[in-house]
Amino acid sequence: MDGARIEIDLHDSLAAIGARDWDACACPEAVAGGRAADPFTTYRFLNALEDSGSVGPGSGWRPHHLSARLDGEIIACAPLYAKSHSQGEYVFDHSWAHAYERAGGRYYPKLQIAVPFTPVTGRRLLTRPGHETTGASALLRGAAQVAADNRLSSMHLTFCTATEAEAGRRLGLLHRTGQQFLWQNRDYGDFDGFLATLSSRKRKNIRKERAVAQAFGGEIVTLTGDQIRPHHWDAVWAFYQDTGARKWGQPYLTRGFFEIAHDRLRDDILLVLAIDDGRPVAGAMNMIGRDALFGRYWGCRAHHPCLHFELCYYQAIDWAIAQGLARVEAGAQGEHKLARGYLPVATHSLHWIADPGFAEAVAEFVEAERNAVAEEIEVLTGWGPFRKDNRDIREEHQ
Missing domain, CATH: 3.40.630.30 (Gcn5-related N-acetyltransferase (GNAT))
Structure with a gap:
């Protein structure tokens, strides 16, 4: 497809996109009925956050949702927010903010593609079936361009899938990992x-x-x-x-x-x-x-x-x-979950940093962190509660 034909728009509310177009991208598996695979990216959940005032003016989470339109049809969208703090994200960048501001920069506002207050892995680049690659690329490029055009310090995409993380890495975004605990059936x-x-x-x-x-x-x-x-x-x-x-x-x-x-x-x-x-x-x-x-x-x-x-x-x-x-996801942190049958898995996030020097420093940090996280997951899995003949129970979670 010709990428030049894709139009990127910003929307100050989910209602400006509408439930039909949003859910066609967020949960196409549920359009004909049944449950959504990810309840947190559905229109009804994200819209409830807006309608209740949990996000919006005064919350530090101001909606600026992205949509990608091809030949007049929305083919992809993403929950995008302008953040005036780093609360409610669970991928901690407070030290980045402090370092950036000590050097004379302005870290906030920043852009965040995320489900607010929800440390749950899932698709963040929501696409209609058949537009996965084109739509995801358009959203990533569009979000970074919005941040650059508005001279913002950074753009972050948190708790994305491993597939999205790899796509972002190929586009030059920084890839960060963390860990959570889940139980598998x-x-x-x-x-x-x-x-x-x-x-x-x-x-x-x-x-x-x-x-x-x-x-x-x-x-x-x-x-x-x-x-x-x-x-x-x-x-x-x-x-x-x-x-x-x-x-x-x-x-x-x-x-x-x-x-x-x-x-x-x-x-x-x-x-x-x-x-x-x-x-x-x-x-x-x-x-x-x-x-x-x-x-x-x-x-x-x-x-x-x-x-x-x-x-x-x-x-x-x-x-x-x-x-x-198939599984129970128990949320962020908590090694006490290990003894109760919940094993560690990797989580993923992507980061675009405007300042080249600061981006280089962050890149060194996240590379060292990825190695440490991978080692910790391996160690914790070895300490898991399963009998030795069941240690292969852990599977990669994406």
């Missing part, structure tokens, strides 16, 4: 089938943790779709505020997001709640994809031993096995 018939693949010590420890957690004094329920009632969100909001205040200083999502989630997203959501005397005392919120369950938020009103592990990890595994899902 090896066609287990039930939770005991999963436990049978673990070493005896790890298997006994998990059974003990589950018994302790389930003896907290109430019941544990899993809710999705119409099973979720408006009053459940009061508890989820309280849990989210408590955890957010302790981890980030202040929560990223507004209360309005959870109200919108009830109306538009509850079929994409699994709540796992610990109920005591009719009142939720702890809970975990997950998003449901076509092949995966994504752990997102956890919180509690009072400490109960092992309840965090039960609600966030073991109940997620139970549910994924019952639904035939």
